[in-house]
Amino acid sequence: GAVVSQHPSWVICKSGTSVKIECRSLDFQATTMFWYRQFPKQSLMLMATSNEGSKATYEQGVEKDKFLINHASLTLSTLTVTSAHPEDSSFYICSASQAGVGNEQFFGPGTRLTVL
Amino acid sequence: QKEVEQNSGPLSVPEGAIASLNCTYSDRGSQSFFWYRQYSGKSPELIMFIYSNGDKEDGRFTAQLNKASQYVSLLIRDSQPSDSATYLCAENQGGKLIFGQGTELSVKP
Numbered sequence: 001g002a003v004v005s006q007h008p009s010w011v012i013c014k015s016g017t018s019v020k021i022e023c024r025s026l027d028f029q030a031t032t033m034f035w036y037r038q039f040p041k042q043s044l045m046l047m048a049t050s051n052e053g054s055k056a057t058y059e060q061g062v063e064k065d066k067f068l069i070n071h072a073s074l075t076l077s078t079l080t081v082t083s084a085h086p087e088d089s090s091f092y093i094c095s096a097s098q099a100g101v102g103n104e105q106f107f108g109p110g111t112r113l114t115v116l
Numbered sequence: 117q118k119e120v121e122q123n124s125g126p127l128s129v130p131e132g133a134i135a136s137l138n139c140t141y142s143d144r145g146s147q148s149f150f151w152y153r154q155y156s157g158k159s160p161e162l163i164m165f166i167y168s169n170g171d172k173e174d175g176r177f178t179a180q181l182n183k184a185s186q187y188v189s190l191l192i193r194d195s196q197p198s199d200s201a202t203y204l205c206a207e208n209q210g211g212k213l214i215f216g217q218g219t220e221l222s223v224k225p
Contacts, residue, residue, distance in 0.1 A: 034212070034213070043217045049212060095213075104165065105213055
């Protein structure tokens with residue numbers, strides 16, 4: 001149980017375009033979803049926290065107008081990288097948690113974004 | 117934001133040995149800690165979590181938490197080449213996970 005999927009697993013796009021990444025909890029209802037970014041040889045950096053039906057809470061230094069997060073249902077959250085640039089190339093990972101279950105987060109497999 | 121510190125390594129141990137991974141944290145109020153394993157190009161996999169002072173064992177893995185000294189460690193017994201990965205320590209800060217930079221472990225056959 002507790003499976004989280006992400007789509008796509010990798011994407012290449014041109015500079016200036018927007019890219020949408022989906023995160024789905026397949027067998028549980030995720031009250032909270034998290035989005036992380038990981039650059040090569042670095043740790044996971046939390047970008048934002050989203051709760052179903054409410055606006056996402058962004059970490060300091062993360063541009064909310066550039067990284068649009070929507071958590072429209074208890075099983076789906078999306079991250080849209082708007083006007084992507086090469087410096088946005090990274091490994092984006094989502095995770096999901098259930099209320100009252102020890103705060104354990106279940107991670108998706110990640111999406112590798114390359115912006116040319 | 118409070119920090120989580122890990123030695124980035126690489127830590128190299130021979131097959132069958134005990135690997136010891138350490139993590140320190142600065143927030144005295146932190147209650148729970150997680151150890152994740154991450155293979156190159158993959159997302160993290162949960163190994164175990166620990167809330168209470170002392171040891172917690174799960175198979176070949178033992179997590180140790182010392183709140184007075186603000187450190188948490190992970191011991192891997194009978195290390196296998198398949199254990200070669202980056203190990204991430206994470207602290208729960210109000211429902212958010214704050215990760216250390218990770219320790220790269222290499223188990224040599």
